[in-house]
Structure formats: C-alpha cells, structure tokens
Amino acid sequence: MEKIVITGMGTVNPLGLNVADTWQNIVNGVSGVAPITRFDASQWRTQIACEVKDFDPKDYMSAKDARRRDRFEHFATVAAQEALKSSGLEIIEENAERVGVLVSSALGGLKSLQDSILRLEKEGPKRISPFLIPMLMPNGAAGLIGIDHGIKGPAMSVASACASGIDGIGLAWMMLRTGMIDAAVTGASESTLTRTGIGAFDRINALSTKSDHTMTPAPFDKNRDGLVMGEGAGILIMETENHAKARGANILAELAGYAATADAFHVTAPSSDGSGGGTAISNALVSAKVHPDEVGYISAHGTATPLNDATETKAIKYAFGEQAYKTLISSTKSMTGHMMGATGALETIFCVKAIQDGILPPTIHYKTPDPECDLDYVPNQAREKKVEIAINNAFGFGGHNSVLVVRKYR
Numbered sequence: 001m002e003k004i005v006i007t008g009m010g011t012v013n014p015l016g017l018n019v020a021d022t023w024q025n026i027v028n029g030v031s032g033v034a035p036i037t038r039f040d041a042s043q044w045r046t047q048i049a050c051e052v053k054d055f056d057p058k059d060y061m062s063a064k065d066a067r068r069r070d071r072f073e074h075f076a077t078v079a080a081q082e083a084l085k086s087s088g089l090e091i092i093e094e095n096a097e098r099v100g101v102l103v104s105s106a107l108g109g110l111k112s113l114q115d116s117i118l119r120l121e122k123e124g125p126k127r128i129s130p131f132l133i134p135m136l137m138p139n140g141a142a143g144l145i146g147i148d149h150g151i152k153g154p155a156m157s158v159a160s161a162c163a164s165g166i167d168g169i170g171l172a173w174m175m176l177r178t179g180m181i182d183a184a185v186t187g188a189s190e191s192t193l194t195r196t197g198i199g200a201f202d203r204i205n206a207l208s209t210k211s212d213h214t215m216t217p218a219p220f221d222k223n224r225d226g227l228v229m230g231e232g233a234g235i236l237i238m239e240t241e242n243h244a245k246a247r248g249a250n251i252l253a254e255l256a257g258y259a260a261t262a263d264a265f266h267v268t269a270p271s272s273d274g275s276g277g278g279t280a281i282s283n284a285l286v287s288a289k290v291h292p293d294e295v296g297y298i299s300a301h302g303t304a305t306p307l308n309d310a311t312e313t314k315a316i317k318y319a320f321g322e323q324a325y326k327t328l329i330s331s332t333k334s335m336t337g338h339m340m341g342a343t344g345a346l347e348t349i350f351c352v353k354a355i356q357d358g359i360l361p362p363t364i365h366y367k368t369p370d371p372e373c374d375l376d377y378v379p380n381q382a383r384e385k386k387v388e389i390a391i392n393n394a395f396g397f398g399g400h401n402s403v404l405v406v407r408k409y410r
Contacts, residue, residue, distance in 0.1 A: 003256075004176045005409060007249040008087025008237030009349045010079040014050035014230050014336050018082055022346075023353045027382040029364045031335055033213050033228050038193050046207040048216070049193050050230035050337025068131045069144065070109030075233035075342075076141035076189035077148065084149065087237035088249060089183055091149045100153040100181040101146045103235065104168035104188040106161050106341030106396070108138035111194045141189050141233075153181045161396030162301070163260070164188050164341030165234065166404055169348060170258035172238055173404075182243040187345035189233035198229060204268065206305055215365050217304035217338075219331035220313070220377045222370035224304040230337025234345030253352045256389070256407040257288025263399030270311040270395060277301075277311065277393065277401040278318025284391060284403035285319070292320040295327055296387035297360050299347045300377070301395045302331020303338055310372040312393065315401075317375075328385065330363045330378040344394035344402070351390040351406040358386045 009019050014032030016022030025032075032050040041047040057066040057074040060081065066074065080103070084091075091099060112135040119127045134140050139157035146155045154175065158167040165188030172186035192198075201207050208226040210216040218224040244251055261283065263276035270277065285292065301312055317324045332350055333343060354360050359382050366379035392404045 001177060003241040003254050004173050004238055005241050005244050005251045006236050006253045006255055006352055007239055007244050007251055008083040008089065009252065009352065010082030010086065010235045011233060011346055011349060012052055012055060012075040012078050013232030013339065013346055014052055017055060019349060026332055026335060026350060026361045027359050029335065029362050029381060031214065031364060032230065032337055033216065035213065039195050041198065044198055044202060045209050046198060046202050048213040048228055050228055051193060052232055070112045070135040070140065071191040072105055072109060072189045073141045073144055075191060076103055076145060076235065079187065079189065079233040079235040080145045080185055083185065083235040083237050089237055091151055096150055096152040098153055098182040099151045100172060100175055100184040101142045101151050101155040102168045102172040102184055102186040103142040103145055104158040104164035104341055105138040105141060105190055106159055106164045107190065107192055108140060109136035110192050110197055112136045114194050114196045145185055151185065160400045161398050162340055163344060163394040163396040163400040163402040165343065165345030166392065166394040166402040167260060169236060169345060169404060170260065170402060173255050173258050176238060176240050183237065183239040185235060186238055187233065187235035188342040190340040190342040191231040192340055193229055193231050201229060208304065217334055218365040219302035219304040219334050219363050220309045220370060220373040221366050222368040224306065224309060226305055227303045228337040230339040232339050232346065233342050234349050236348060251409045253355055254407040254409045255404065257284045257290065257405030259283035259287055260400065260402040263401065265399055268397050269307055272311060274311050274314025274318050276399060277315030277395055280401035280403045281315060281319035281391065281393065284405050288405040288407065290389055290405055292323045295389050295391055296385060297354050297390040298327055298329040299351050299390060299392040300329050300331045301393045302333050302363065304333065308395065312395065313373045313375055324375055328360055328376055328378055328383065330361050332361050334364045344392060347392050348404055348406065351392050354390055355387050355406060355408050358384055360385055
C-alpha cells in the first residue's frame with residue numbers, strides 16, 4: 001500500500017509560535033509553566049498553567065475575524081498557516097475537493113461558552129453573540145481552516161478527549177490510504193485555560209498543586225502530583241507519497257501506522273494492567289510492520305498523574321516486553337503542559353523532529369525514581385540518538401488509547 005508522508009508542520013503552543021522556536025526550547029528543556037494570567041486564580045487550588053505567550057491573533061488575521069473566532073480557533077488558524085506554507089501545498093480549484101481538513105478538539109470553544117453563559121445570566125439572552133455556535137463547536141477550527149484556504153474535501157473533527165489529536169491524524173491517514181483524498185490538513189487545537197476548565201480538573205484532583213511551579217509537572221517521578229494544563233495547536237500536512245513526489249514536495253517523514261483501542265473500564269481511570277494502551281501500541285506497530293526492537297523513541301502520554309504514568313509504563317512493557325528497558329521514552333508535557341486534545345498532534349511534530357535531528361527531548365523535573373516507573377525516561381537533558389522509528393502515545397478519559405508510528409522517510 002502507498003506510503004503516507006508528512007510534508008508540512010505548524011504550531012502555536014506555550015513554548016513557541018512556530019515549529020523552529022518550539023523545538024529549540026524543547027531540546028533545551030525549557031518549561032512553559034507560569035502563574036495563570038488569563039483570569040484571577042487566587043481562589044483556585046491550582047494557580048499555574050502553560051499559557052501561550054505573546055500571542056495576538058490580529059497579527060495573523062483581520063480584527064473582525066479575530067473577534068468572531070474562539071481562542072482555540074485562533075491557534076488552529078495560525079498553525080495551519082505555518083503548516084501549509086512550510087509544505088508548499090497550494091489549494092486551487094483543480095485539487096480543492098481532493099484535500100481534507102481533519103482538525104480535532106476535545107472541548108472546542110470552552111471560553112466562549114463559559115463567557116456567554118455568564119453574560120446570559122447577567123444581561124439576558126439578547127446579549128449572546130450570534131457567532132457563539134461557530135465559536136464553541138469543536139469542528140469550528142476544521143471548518144474555518146477549510147473556508148480560509150478554499151479546501152472542499154472532507155472536513156471534520158474527532159472528539160476523543162486527550163486522544164483527539166492522534167485520532168484526527170489517524171483518520172486522515174486512513175482516508176489517504178483508501179484514496180478518498182490526496183492530501184490533508186490535520187491535527188488538533190485546544191484552549192481550556194478558563195475558570196471552568198481549571199476548576200473541573202481541579203475538582204477531580206488531576207492538577208498539580210505544588211507551590212514551586214519551577215518543578216512541576218514531573219512525569220514518571222515518584223513525587224509527581226498531577227498535570228499542568230496547557231493550550232495550543234499542532235497541525236500537519238499529510239499526503240500520499242505519489243502526490244507529494246509529483247509536486248516536488250520536501251518529505252519530512254512517513255506516517256507509517258496508527259491504532260486505537262478502548263479500555264472499557266472506567267470513564268476517567270485507565271485500566272490498571274495497561275493492557276488497553278499496550279494493545280494499541282502493539283496494533284499500531286503491526287499496522288506499520290514494525291517490530292518493537294526497531295523503535296528508537298516513544299513519545300509518552302506522560303501526564304504526571306499517579307495513575308497515568310504507572311499504567312503507561314505497564315502498557316509499554318505489555319507491548320515491548322524486555323525491550324521496554326532498552327527503549328528511550330520521554331514526556332514533553334513536562335515542558336508544554338497538557339494541551340488536552342491538541343498535545344498528541346504537537347508531540348507528533350516532536351517525533352518528526354527527533355527523527356530528523358537525532359535528538360530526543362528530555363523529561364524535565366525528574367528527580368526521584370519511582371519503582372512503578374522504572375524505564376529510561378530521558379531525564380532532564382535531551383539525548384543525542386539516531387532514530388529511524390518513533391511512536392506517539394495518547395490516552396484519554398473515556399478509556400481511549402491511540403498510537404501513531406512515525407518513520408524516517410526513505
């Protein structure tokens with residue numbers, strides 16, 4: 001079957017407003033964690049987050065468009081602009097129906113929804129914006145990207161919690177393999193740094209409450225105490241190999257495999273034996289015709305919650321056996337925070353960059369080994385290593401387990 005390749009990438013996230021700046025900060029172990037500035041968090045137990053910094057949507061679109069889009073749509077718009085520009089893919093009348101937009105979001109325009117409800121209660125129904133529905137709907141980013149660039153192929157969003165980004169990319173991969181489309185703009189965007197978003201995750205004790213924000217989140221560390229919420233977008237341009245080669249595209253990597261499973265266990269807790277995530281990893285490797293000992297790097301879900309990190313370690317062992325102890329793993333959420341549905345898309349970009357540059361991102365804030373997390377998590381400093389194949393894990397509430405396989409293009 002024809003290879004599916006990656007030809008462009010774009011991002012807006014807490015460590016940068018483009019791929020180059022972000023990657024430089026990632027390999028240097030820069031933390032995006034800081035006190036929350038987007039609202040007064042003094043009443044919240046958690047008062048830190050990974051906010052996107054120095055971002056003004058009016059630098060990238062008209063003031064009118066900026067007003068009519070939610071923050072998650074701003075991020076997706078800008079990341080898609082970078083991805084398309086870097087790929088050189090031009091959308092014209094002759095190919096518009098052969099290009100898809102599969103840009104996911106777990107929650108959509110949460111801030112627009114929250115603000116409108118508060119305005120409704122205070123000022124009445126006539127004060128609700130007529131643009132509220134396209135601002136809050138999770139498929140809003142996909143629709144707007146299609147409109148911005150005249151893309152007329154399939155346009156949709158996948159909502160599978162923290163696995164949304166990987167599942168959107170996986171769906172694009174399947175559409176490309178079956179010949180439905182020749183190219184896709186795919187990935188995810190999220191902006192949940194609101195009073196409601198922080199409050200909801202705080203109520204289930206999922207967030208870090210450490211007073212020293214310079215040492216959290218700490219994935220796989222014995223003293224980890226929860227995730228730090230982030231925001232942003234990661235967008236890829238994917239094409240069939242023949243389509244990319246025919247237009248002379250610069251091919252960055254191959255998207256070689258994808259799989260998804262469900263734990264069918266609990267709505268927020270992972271299955272304790274790691275079998276759901278482990279099966280997703282194994283199935284993804286089978287889809288790519290890859291053996292575990294060929295994998296040079298695992299981009300872990302690595303949320304820094306006690307349950308996730310221990311269970312993900314079991315999942316890796318379930319799929320890799322003893323090879324797990326020889327495979328390098330890291331969680332870049334230690335730097336970007338957890339961007340919910342968008343993180344898996346951004347971490348796919350990191351897999352591509354790791355393969356291109358031979359540098360594996362670190363897991364920062366790692367101090368105390370945990371007997372339940374006893375693998376090599378590339379602690380604190382990036383590591384040089386030639387990598388041919390990387391996998392990217394995303395596990396989400398609802399029991400979703402999704403995995404991508406990225407391979408050096410040959």
